[in-house]
Each structure stands twice: as structure tokens, then as C-alpha cells.
Amino acid sequence: MPYVHGGKLVARALKRLGVTHIFTLCGGHVQAIYDGCLDEDIRVVDVRHEQTAAHAADAWARLTGIPGVAVVTAGPGVTDAVTAVATAYRAQVPMVLIGGQAPLTHLDMGALQEMDHLSLLRPITKAAWRVHETRRLPEYMFRAFQVAAGGVPGPVYVEMPLDVLFNQIDDSLAVWGAWKPVRLAPDPDAIAQAAELLRQAHRPVLVVGSQWWWSSAREGLRELVEGTGLPVYVNGMARGALGVEHPSLFHLSRSRALSTADVVVLAGAPLDFRLQYGQKLADRVQLVQIDLDAGAIGQNRTPEMAIVGDIGQALRQLARKLEGFRVSGAWIDTLREAEARAREHLEPEIASAQSPVNPLRVAAELDRMLTERTILVMDGGDFVGAAARVLRPRGPGLWLDPGPLGTLGAGPGYAMAARLARPDHEVIILYGDGSFGLHAMEFEAMVRQRIKVIGIIGNDAAWTQILRGQVAMYGPQRVVATRLAEVRYERLVEALGGWGLYVERPEELRPALERALGEERPGVINVRIGATQARAESISF
Numbered sequence: 410m411p412y413v414h415g416g417k418l419v420a421r422a423l424k425r426l427g428v429t430h431i432f433t434l435c436g437g438h439v440q441a442i443y444d445g446c447l448d449e450d451i452r453v454v455d456v457r458h459e460q461t462a463a464h465a466a467d468a469w470a471r472l473t474g475i476p477g478v479a480v481v482t483a484g485p486g487v488t489d490a491v492t493a494v495a496t497a498y499r500a501q502v503p504m505v506l507i508g509g510q511a512p513l514t515h516l517d518m519g520a521l522q523e524m525d526h527l528s529l530l531r532p533i534t535k536a537a538w539r540v541h542e543t544r545r546l547p548e549y550m551f552r553a554f555q556v557a558a559g560g561v562p563g564p565v566y567v568e569m570p571l572d573v574l575f576n577q578i579d580d581s582l583a584v585w586g587a588w589k590p591v592r593l594a595p596d597p598d599a600i601a602q603a604a605e606l607l608r609q610a611h612r613p614v615l616v617v618g619s620q621w622w623w624s625s626a627r628e629g630l631r632e633l634v635e636g637t638g639l640p641v642y643v644n645g646m647a648r649g650a651l652g653v654e655h656p657s658l659f660h661l662s663r664s665r666a667l668s669t670a671d672v673v674v675l676a677g678a679p680l681d682f683r684l685q686y687g688q689k690l691a692d693r694v695q696l697v698q699i700d701l702d703a704g705a706i707g708q709n710r711t712p713e714m715a716i717v718g719d720i721g722q723a724l725r726q727l728a729r730k731l732e733g734f735r736v737s738g739a740w741i742d743t744l745r746e747a748e749a750r751a752r753e754h755l756e757p758e759i760a761s762a763q764s765p766v767n768p769l770r771v772a773a774e775l776d777r778m779l780t781e782r783t784i785l786v787m788d789g790g791d792f793v794g795a796a797a798r799v800l801r802p803r804g805p806g807l808w809l810d811p812g813p814l815g816t817l818g819a820g821p822g823y824a825m826a827a828r829l830a831r832p833d834h835e836v837i838i839l840y841g842d843g844s845f846g847l848h849a850m851e852f853e854a855m856v857r858q859r860i861k862v863i864g865i866i867g868n869d870a871a872w873t874q875i876l877r878g879q880v881a882m883y884g885p886q887r888v889v890a891t892r893l894a895e896v897r898y899e900r901l902v903e904a905l906g907g908w909g910l911y912v913e914r915p916e917e918l919r920p921a922l923e924r925a926l927g928e929e930r931p932g933v934i935n936v937r938i939g940a941t942q943a944r945a946e947s948i949s950f
Contacts, residue, residue: 415543415574416441417448418583419507422547424449426554426588427475430829432456432465432822434489436482438509438522441574443480454825454858457850459486463493464822466504467564468809471622471646472784472830476503476557476565483509483571484522488529492816495533497564500645500812501619501701503557504564505550506530512572513541530566537566543576544583551586558590561702562623592625593701595718595726603674603697603714604730607637610672610695612740616663616684617720619645619812620677620701622805624721630676633728638736640666640744644678645812649802661751661798662744669743670694674727677701677720680709681813699723755798758941764914765937768867772796774918775837775865778926779803782834784827786810788820789841790874792867795943796839807834818847824862825855835863835926842868845898845933855931856906863925864902864933869940870895877944899935908932 419442423431430452433439446453456462459481466477481490487508497504508530511520530537536556540549546569553565607613621630622645630650634641634657642663643650651658659666667673668689674697680687687710690696698705698712699720706715716723761767772795779785781803787793787810802808809827811819820838828836845866855862876891899909907930910921921934 411580412577413580414441414444414577415546415569416443417445418543418546418580419550419569419574420445420449420451422550422585423451423478426550428478430454430469430826431478431480432462432469432826433480434459434462434482434486436486436509438483438486438511438571439480439507439569439574442507452829454829456822456825456854458848459489460493460818461822461825461848461851463490463504463506464496464819465826466506467493467497467500467502468823468826469830470503470562471809472806472827476505476554477826478505478507480507481509482522483511483526484524486522487524487526491529491533493819493822494530494564494566496811496814496816496819498533499814501562501623502564503562505553505557506564506566508566508568509574510539510568510570513570514572516570526566526568533564534566535563537568539568539570540573543573543578546573546583548584548586551588554588555586558588560591560593592722593718595699595716595723597726599714599716600723600726601730603716604727606672606695606697606714607639607674607727607731608734611737612670613639613672613674613736614666614670615639615641615674615676616667616678617641617643617647617650617676618678619647621650621720622646623701624719626719626721626725627805629721629723629725629728633724633731636728637731637734638741640736640741642666644683645810646806646808647677648808649805653801653803659744659748660801662747664689665747666744667691672697675699676724679705683813755943758943759799762915763939765869765939766912766915766918768792768795768938768941769799769943770915771865771867771918771936771938772799774915775922776800778922781807783807784809784831784834784836786820786823786827786836786838788817788823788838789844789867790817790872791877791944792841792869792873792938793839794874795941796867798943817841817844820844820864821848821851821855821862825851825860828860828862836861838862838864840864840866841873842866842870842893842896842898843872849898849901850905852902852907852931852933853905860931861929862931863928864931866898866933866935867938868895868898868935869938874944895937897935899933902931902933906930910934912936
């Protein structure tokens with residue numbers, strides 16, 4: 410039988426697992442895997458920082474349903490990827506990080522880039538393993554996919570020492586495996602009790618989070634909402650789940666709804682900071698919590714009913730139990746009025762003719778141009794937070810943000826993976842000027858590998874999300890480390906081979922966006938923005 414090195418076995422396993430792309434920054438410890446990928450027609454996408462590679466693996470999983478794979482070298486290669494792995498862990502995204510390591514024969518001898526990666530990765534992964542035998546490399550890859558995608562999704566780390574990857578073995582000795590994602594089925598009795606709570610409700614509300622995206626029965630959400638008229642708020646990867654015009658979909662009135670509802674159903678949406686830790690819920694509200702993670706049940710508030718299992722399946726079963734039930738029209742009208750008032754409050758800024766451009770005007774101009782083939786990537790603080798109030802993805806799977814870890818710098822990796830996973834879609838990153846600076850050099854990688862991405866930089870020459878709180882707490886004379894220079898960032902992208910546009914006035918926005926959509930190369934629109942009152946009360950820590 411033919412002899413093959415370990416890198417070829419890894420690539421064969423990835424091919425059988427449905428992997429078509431891996432993301433990497435080159436390193437000697439892992440180059441055998443690249444060699445194997447050439448044989449298996451797996452595209453090796455290289456970036457300028459390992460954090461980007463791991464973010465790209467995260468986004469690949471979100472858009473394809475197949476765990477994304479990042480390959481990084483030992484030592485600083487692994488540590489550079491840690492932030493992205495932690496991001497995926499908090500966001501519950503299945504990805505696999507393959508890390509190099511010194512040869513087993515040289516461990517604990519002070520080899521180049523040797524370190525204890527496993528202890529570093531275990532707290533932020535579902536599993537972290539070292540492979541000790543070349544023949545078991547495929548086995549570990551199949552197991553990694555199984556663990557990453559099963560139950561509550563999350564990242565897995567697999568360490569491959571240099572000699573394990575470079576050793577040659579008879580390929581018939583390789584140990585293979587299988588991958589079958591597993592989702593928990595909700596308890597029918599708990600579903601029945603939750604349905605009874607909803608039948609008795611006068612002011613029910615449904616909040617759906619990112620776990621919906623991983624469901625095997627996503628249509629359960631639409632079945633429940635259309636069958637009952639239940640008002641729904643979505644966040645994270647559930648954004649776009651019902652399009653933009655659905656009569657039960659609300660966006661700007663969530664605080665009002667949660668503070669006055671008598672029954673709240675949380676479907677894969679934890680009571681974390683995004684929902685004010687449950688502190689804004691009405692005192693006598695009855696809470697139904699549906700989650701893949703039994704450990705999340707009861708965090709910050711004890712629910713009246715807990716359902717552990719697949720979100721879509723649970724919502725579908727609720728829909729069947731609630732046949733004939735309709736939410737009060739008066740309650741829906743109340744929320745529509747609150748929604749309209751909130752929108753009216755934003756309208757002056759959306760229509761503002763000020764220069765520099767109001768951030769909400771930027772978002773509104775972009776929103777008018779979105780289609781069902783536009784993927785939005787959110788990579789910033791204050792500018793992105795303001796834009797999120799206005800932007801409406803036109804369908805599911807068209808919104809990528811880092812989730813509860815709040816990581817800046819995720820944008821380029823997310824965007825590159827999005828364009829490669831869905832080449833018929835436009836991919837647009839909304840950057841703050843601060844976040845753009847973290848990984849601006851990734852535009853060189855995009856240009857070189859012909860990965861078209863459009864960046865829109867909201868440039869106010871500050872880390873505004875932090876600056877606002879700094880001024881509020883310490884005064885304008887105590888501002889430190891939160892101001893930036895007024896940089897022409899588009900010229901940097903031009904120097905890297907992309908295109909760049911600069912916008913100062915609102916009337917320049919639409920022509921710039923139209924030109925950007927017509928370009929074949931990656932590039933950025935650098936928009937000089939002013940202040941917005943939409944975030945005036947926002948202090949982030």
C-alpha cells in the first residue's frame with residue numbers, strides 16, 4: 410500500500426468532511442497540511458494575521474453549516490488565534506482550529522515555538538486534544554467535527570506535532586471516523602406547559618437569538634409566528650429570519666415590550682448584557698426559556714418553564730400546540746405605536762444633511778441598496794451600534810457580527826469567508842475607524858487572492874464608544890487614549906492594490922455606494938462622520 414505523510418491524511422479527512430477551504434497564515438510546523446490540500450483540491454486561503462484565519466473559519470461555519478477550519482503554526486500562531494476562538498466560543502459557533510507543535514521527540518526541550526497550547530485553549534473550546542500518532546490524524550478530525558457541531562455548537566482545538574504530521578505511514582493503517590451532528594429534542598410535556606402559559610397571556614413576546622440558526626427546523630419560527638401573530642424580536646444570527654416586512658417582526662421597541670409583557674419566550678437568547686440581564690423584564694412576567702445549553706437556563710432569572718433542545722423544533726411544536734390561538738390585536742397595536750415613535754425619533758438624523766455625515770444617514774443610504782444577496786459584516790463599536798438600528802438584512806444568514814464577546818477586528822476574516830462561501834453575494838463590512846486599523850493589511854490578502862469585499866469606514870477620529878463614557882465620568886479635560894488622527898484610510902487600501910473613495914457630504918454617499926458595487930476589486934469608502942444622538946446614553950464596559 411502507498412505511504413503518505415500525515416498532512417495528506419489530514420487533507421483527506423477534511424475532504425470527506427465536506428471542507429473546500431481552509432484559512433491560514435503559513436507556518437513551518439503545519440506546511441504538510443498545505444501539501445495535502447493541493448492533492449485534495451482544498452483551497453488554502455492565506456491571511457496576514459492568524460486572528461483573521463480563525464475568524465474566517467467561524468464565518469465559514471455560520472454560512473455553510475459545516476465547521477470552518479483554520480490552520481496555524483505553533484506558539485505565536487496559536488496565541489494569535491486565541492481571540493477569534495474565544496469569540497466563536499461565546500457566540501456558540503462550530504469551528505476547528507488546527508495548531509502546530511514542536512515534535513513529540515523534542516517536547517520539554519525548549520524547541521522553537523514550543524508552549525503548552527492545550528492549557529491555553531481548554532477554557533475557550535469544547536475540547537482541546539493533541540494527536541500522538543500519525544495514523545490517528547483522520548480520526549481526530551472526524552471527532553473534532555462531531556464535537557464542534559453537536560449539542561451546543563462551539564470551537565475545538567486539535568494540536569498536531571511536527572513529527573506526527575511529517576511522518577509517513579501506510580495509508581491503510583489510518584483510523585477514520587464519521588460525523589453526524591446531534592440536536593436535542595425538546596420535552597413534549599414542557600412544550601405543552603409553555604403553550605398553556607402562552608394561551609393565558611395577554612401581552613406575550615418572543616425573543617429569538619443565534620441558536621435558531623443552527624436548528625434543523627428553522628421554519629418552526631415562521632410557523633409559530635404566522636400561526637399565532639406572536640410579536641418577535643431577533644438578534645445575532647436570527648436577524649433576517651422573517652425578512653423585513655413581516656407584520657409580527659419588531660425591532661426598535663424591544664425594551665418597551667419586555668418591560669410590559671406578561672409572558673416572554675426566550676428562544677436561544679440568553680439573559681446577558683444584551684437583554685440587561687433580565688433586569689428590565691416586568692416584575693410579574695412569566696418566563697419561558699428555550700436553550701440548547703441546560704447550563705444557561707436560569708442565568709440571571711429563574712424561568713417558569715425551561716425547555717432544553719433544538720430551538721426550531723421547540724418553536725414548531727409550540728405552533729402545533731397553539732393552533733387556534735391568536736395574540737390580542739390591541740397588544741400588537743401598542744407595540745406598533747412604540748415602534749413608530751422610536752423610528753420617528755431617528756428620522757431627523759436619518760434625513761440629516763449635516764457634514765460630516767450623520768452615522769444614521771450613512772446606514773439609511775446603505776439600507777436602501779441592500780438585497781437578498783447582500784451580506785453585512787459588522788466590525789466596530791459606536792458607528793456599528795448606531796447603524797444596527799437602521800440596517801435590515803433582507804434574509805437569514807446575511808448578518809455577521811462577533812456576538813457577545815464584542816471582538817473588534819473580526820470583519821476581514823468574516824468577509825473573506827463570506828465572499829468565498831457565497832461568491833454570488835456582495836459582502837459589505839461596516840467598520841469603525843478604530844476597528845479598521847486592527848487588520849487593515851488584510852486588504853492585501855483580499856486583493857492578491859481576488860476576494861472582493863466592500864468596506865465602509867465610519868471615520869470620526871476616535872474610539873467613540875469608549876470616549877463617550879470617559880467624558881461622562883471624568884470630564885472633557887480627562888480624555889486619554891480615545892482620540893485618533895483624521896486619517897485618509899482609503900489611500901492605504903489603494904496602496905495595497907484596492908480602490909478607495911472618500912466621502913464628507915451626504916449627497917456623495919449614494920454615488921460612492923453605486924461605484925463600490927460596480928467594482929471588481931476589494932476596496933473601502935472612508936466616510937467622515939459626525940455625532941449621533943442615537944447612542945447618547947450608551948456607555949460600554
